[in-house]
Amino acid sequence: MWTKIKWGLRILLLLIVGLFLHYTLPQRDVVQIINTYNKLTPIGANWMFYSIEDTGTGAETTATTRDIRFIEAVYPDGTSVMVYRNEDTGWVWPPYFKWDSSTLQAEATNYKSDKAAPQWVAVTHYGWRIPMISIFPNAVKITPVEGPDVRLVPWLNMFIIAFLLFLVFMVRKMWLQFRERMVDPALDRAEQAWDRVDARADAASAEVKGVWGRFMAWLGTWKGKPRK
């Protein structure tokens, strides 16, 4: 039962991290831009999926209704479409540091084309399109590509995910080193002290279970030794 709950929590955590990365990391769509416009957009409970208010484009209008730039595009299949918003991002999160929404909008309008002579572009964006709560991916960059069949390899995302895995690996290594060099010797010393005092060692080592238990037990070794 307990292992099932543990695994459930682990899978849930992995899912949350995965969704978070899927929302935040840049993705590229090969599309044809068909329209660009501004729209006064009410922002309510879905505020989390728009830029925070103190960004350049956020401050241009009031907090609840904002004049937001949009870019309409069509995928190479000719029927499925995507609507991007084009907003400045803030200083903190997501860390795109985008201040050139006006320029990007001009670029988008410049690449606008009709079906007879399509101009294919790669729109770099982050975020999701969920119509039910009116959220749009934020376009951060537009670059022309040769054709609708061009294959884009997400090198940057591969690098970022590899770097995150490296960080997790290092944190684990550091914890193991800390345990080997600091926690376990301290516990050994404490155990020996307890052994001399009375047979409390069993009770102490029974408490020392798992990462948290070890850490707390290590903190406990800073306290005075049990008196007779």
Place this chain on the structure above:
Amino acid sequence: MILGWLRLAVIWFVILTVAYVIVGIYSRSVRREKLEKRWIAEGLEGDRDAWIEAGMKAYETGLKKKLLWLIYIVPMVAFVVIITVINWS
């Protein structure tokens, strides 16, 4: 917000300083363990503690400790690169 950059700088300074201190402790611990193992492997004799302390002193002035500054430098470089790529190229 005009002071947005300041908030970013403060947040990252705190995060990176914590990382720098923790990685510093870890790196020192790894070096000490290596020295202890070398003492045994090479069958050295004499004052073990003094030998290890000398090794740690060499670490404090060595290249590896200076490389820890990358913890501050890499995010700053990444920040400048992101700004340039997103807004200017």
